[in-house]
Amino acid sequence: MTYLAITVLGHDRPGIIAQTAEALAELGMNLEDSSMTLLRGHFAMTLICAGDAGAAKIEAALTPLLDGSLSVSVREVPQESEVAPLGESYLLTVHGADRLGIVARLAAVVAEAGGNITDLTTRLSGDLYVLVAEVDFPAATEIAAVRDRIARVADELGVEVGLRLVERDEL
């Protein structure tokens, strides 16, 4: 059993997912995890699939997708353990006037504190720049200190920022 990471990028049109999934199914590759979105109108999909076909075979099967407007990359990846670390999830939200370095500066603060970004979306709409990220911080993290550093950087950047605990209710 091999695990493959596949990315498909390019001009959006109907049917890309259907074609990709069908090609993988025909090779007996199970689509384990996937994420797809449109980025400024460009199709962007990443997926992990598992099965017995190798990267070369899958690349060949996906060749029909390559009509000049899409790029596909396939590479073998190790099977990652799904055991998640103990800790808490926070939602980092940022909005403000667009300027260079917002993601870089704020992500650096998160990284310095040992935080791991598990989901990130940024959108630019006119002059408004929006960032929403889900971040796991280790259990021992002093969140108040992280919040202070984030607030300082946000001040320098001139953006509004929030960091709130994602509360999960058991029902």
Add this chain to the structure above:
Amino acid sequence: MTFVLATLPEGRVLDVVRAPAHVLSQAGPGVDPQDPEIVQLCADLVATMRVSPGCVGLAAPQVGVSAQAFCVDVSEHPKARTTHGLIVLVNARVVESSRNEKGREGCMSVPDLTGDVKRATRITVEGQLPASGETARIETDAFEARALQHEIDHCAGLLFLDRVAGAHAIHTRKVYLAGESG
């Protein structure tokens, strides 16, 4: 305010069914609240909820029985505002609802995922009490409202997975603590 409930027989602790079990996706039939089997089922739901750490509600499909019966008790929960203590209802439905709010929910029947779900924060629920068959009307808010909607959904064959707020609204559960209901 306490919810008036007839005395139920002693309940048995049952196994909790996990997705993708088909019973969780079936709309449960309405039931006769005075049927001794239904009364026993209600008692079993309460007993099973009580032994499951962190569990604040349990519906019949979660113990493998397709039926409109559930129990809820959020009286110890920090997010609860209005509480009615132990609520056990059959054939319940939401008759009024307002003020939607998004929250992240976890469920004993979907132990490894959580999801962002919009629910009304003020609701009125009508249902019948097991044993007496009396009609009950509950007006509540906040966490009790969320819990009731989650359980009524179970009775209708819906999981939080059917109600998530968007394509990125399902998350891998990140924290397992000792004794957590899972």
